[in-house]
Amino acid sequence: MAEATELVVETQHLTKIYQNRQIALNDVSLTIEPGCVLGLLGPNGAGKTTFLRLVLGLHRPTAGWAKVFKQTMSPNAADLRRRIGYIPTNPQFPKGMTPIVYLDYIARLFGLPADVRKPKLATLIRAVDLLPHSGDSIAHFTPGMTARLAVAASLINEPDLLIWDEPTHGLDIEARRSMLELIKRLAAEKTLIISSHNLSDVDEVCNHACVLNKGQLIFHGSLQDLKGRIRKNHYELDLDGEQKAITKTVQAVRALKDVTHAVLRHRRLDVKLGDETSNALVLAQLFQTLADHKVSLITVRSVGMQTEQAYLDLVEKEEGRGFARLYQTAEAA
Structure with a gap:
């Protein structure tokens, strides 16, 4: 097991209850090591976005804690969040800006001086293939172009950890392929957490998986271990x-x-x-x-060795164990 000094993310008993009635996340403990590309999986309402927001310090946990780079994350940990590049689902941008103006604005917020931010934003615009559209209004961007701009914005501060929520959502085949290739390149030097409903994407770019179901962590390990749960027959x-x-x-x-x-x-x-x-x-x-x-x-x-089949099998078994687990917990009490 990795030493605590090596961990990028660590959570212990992380729990979030909204308005004293909705348990969005329940007692999640896990660790993420450097170089990990973690696929965050689970049905709608499983707690994936809540988990990401707690790791980002956008919400306060009801119980437990989340540490990023050995420091406890909270809404006040602005300096810690500077080391994270975040892309929400369906990112939105000011329609009246161009990519150059927007990225320059973001770089200013990070306090980058002009001699640093100007070449950096030019490099990023080229890297995400938006050079021909660098002076165009964001209002006319396609979903694929918007996704590439979100990637550039998430990298402007040279973060050590990338947290991307559904980065291929709504993209056409070509844009999705471009995004997956970019993730593969970034995986060589960054730690990533990628939340996705597209299990074939996770199968292609991730090396670890975390499966949430109804707020509970039901699997955390290598992608190979997840797929190994299915009979190879x-x-x-x-x-x-x-x-x-x-x-x-x-x-x-x-x-x-x-x-x-x-x-x-x-x-x-x-x-x-x-x-x-x-x-x-x-x-x-x-x-x-x-x-x-x-x-x-x-x-x-x-057949059946893909991540999708392993995931479906795992969730189905967890659903079937629900009442049995409740009964065992009551007996133990």
Whole structure:
């Protein structure tokens, strides 16, 4: 476990109750180390935005605490927030400004002198690909351009921690791809917390995950550990070869001892193995069967190993444990 001096974020028993009736966050304790790219996941109302606001010091916790760079975060910790770059969901900007004017304004708020801020904002505008629009009114920006401006604004103070809430929300395919590539580049030198409903985005850019459900932390660990919770016994294989050979191959695969399901759909073979099966051994037999029948394997992939499936499985199990956990807590009391 990392020493406290190495932690970027640490929370202990972090709890937020609104108006003495809505428990938005309940007893969340976790740590985030340098270089972590954390995907913050959970259904609507799970407490993700509340968690981010508490880490940013925009709200006071009802109980527990949050520390950022070893210092307790609070609404008064302005100097601490200077080390954080934040993008809210659907960021809004003054419509009458241009990117240059707006970024210069933000840099002034951070107290950057002219000889520092002018080259910095020029570099950032170029980095987020807004150079052709640097003098255009923000009022006419597309969602993708607005998102890129938000990125530039969040980086103007050279923060050590980036907290981005739904950074790909509302973006088209090209803008989303550009955002994901930027996150990958930043991950080489920054610590990031990314809240997202798009689980394929988290799967692509994050190395750790935190799952909240109804205000409670139900998972915190590496993305690989999250995906490892799903049984690795369902595969899809794309095949190539003569149709007769493929048909005979499927029959031979069905005859393998530990194959419980084998269905061919347009040269894509859907295979399920027994729960207690040694995957490597059966897959080796399956590949040998393909070779024996002179059928080529184009691709093979594990079904249900993606972050989305692991996340859904985790939340479903947590929902099912709700009453049991309540009963056990009552008994313990």
